[in-house]
Amino acid sequence: MLRGGARNADVARELSIPVGTIGSWKHHDRARRGECPGRIHATCPHCDGTLDNPAYSYLLGLYLGDGYIIQPKGLRVPWLAVTCGATYPGLIDECEKAMRAVLPHNKPFRARKQGCYDVKVYSKHLWCLFPQHGSGRKHERKISLEPWQQAIVDAHPWDFIRGLIHSDGCRMTNWATRLVSGEKKRYEYPRYFFTNKSTDIIRLFTDTLDAVGVAWKQANSRNISVARKADVALMDQHVGPKY
Known part of the structure; x- marks a missing residue:
C-alpha cells in the first residue's frame, strides 16, 4: 500500500x-x-x-x-x-x-x-x-567535544543548555519549612535539575553554565542544581520548563 x-x-x-x-x-x-x-x-x-x-x-x-x-x-x-x-x-x-x-x-x-x-x-x-558515538553506554566511556563542536557551543551556549535540560533535566518546584514566630511555614521556590551518570557530560553542562554566568551546585555525583532566584530567572528566560 x-x-x-x-x-x-x-x-x-x-x-x-x-x-x-x-x-x-x-x-x-x-x-x-x-x-x-x-x-x-x-x-x-x-x-x-x-x-x-x-x-x-x-x-x-x-x-x-x-x-x-x-x-x-x-x-x-x-x-x-x-x-x-x-x-x-x-x-x-x-x-x-x-x-x-x-x-x-x-x-x-x-x-x-x-x-x-x-x-x-x-x-x-x-x-x-x-x-561522540561509540560502543557501550555514554557514562562508561569518555565523552568530549571536538574543537569545532566546542566552538559552536561557545557561540550558542543557551541552545546547548536547553538541549541538555530538555533531555536529562527538568524545572521543578521545591519546598522548605521555616519557623516564623514559633510557627512552621512552608516556602516554595522553582529550581532546575540536571541528572546524568556521565561525569564528562555533567562537566560539559556545568562548564557551559559557567560560561553564561549561571551559578550551580552539585547535589551528588549525578545531579546538578540551579536554585538561586536570579539564576532560575535567567534559565527561565532562555530554557523554560519542558512542555
Whole structure:
C-alpha cells in the first residue's frame, strides 16, 4: 500500500497500526532498497559549511542526554534517535524541527513506544556530525567535544543548555519549612535539575553554565542544581520548563 503511494495515516487506519510504526516500516523498506531520503545530497552539512549551528547546538544537547546512533544489520544508512516523553509534545516538535534544520535533505519521523516517542532521522553523515558515538553506554566511556563542536557551543551556549535540560533535566518546584514566630511555614521556590551518570557530560553542562554566568551546585555525583532566584530567572528566560 505504501509503495503504491498510500498515505501513512491511511495505512495506519486500515490496519489498526500506530502511524509511527507505519512510518518506521516505510523508512526501513526504503533504506533496504537504497532509497533513503538524503541519498541525493552527497555532502556533509558540517564539512561543506552549511550546518545550522544554533539547531546543531540544541540537537547535540539532546543527543548527549537521550540520543543514540545505530546502524542495524542490513541497512546502508545509520539513524539517529532521540527518545522524548509522550507527555511533552512540544519537546517532540522541537526535536524534529532541530533534525530538519541540521539535516535539511533528510526527513525525520516518529516511532511510538510505550510512554514515549523515538524521533529518528537517517543520514550517512551522522558519524561525522556526532563523533561522540561509540560502543557501550555514554557514562562508561569518555565523552568530549571536538574543537569545532566546542566552538559552536561557545557561540550558542543557551541552545546547548536547553538541549541538555530538555533531555536529562527538568524545572521543578521545591519546598522548605521555616519557623516564623514559633510557627512552621512552608516556602516554595522553582529550581532546575540536571541528572546524568556521565561525569564528562555533567562537566560539559556545568562548564557551559559557567560560561553564561549561571551559578550551580552539585547535589551528588549525578545531579546538578540551579536554585538561586536570579539564576532560575535567567534559565527561565532562555530554557523554560519542558512542555
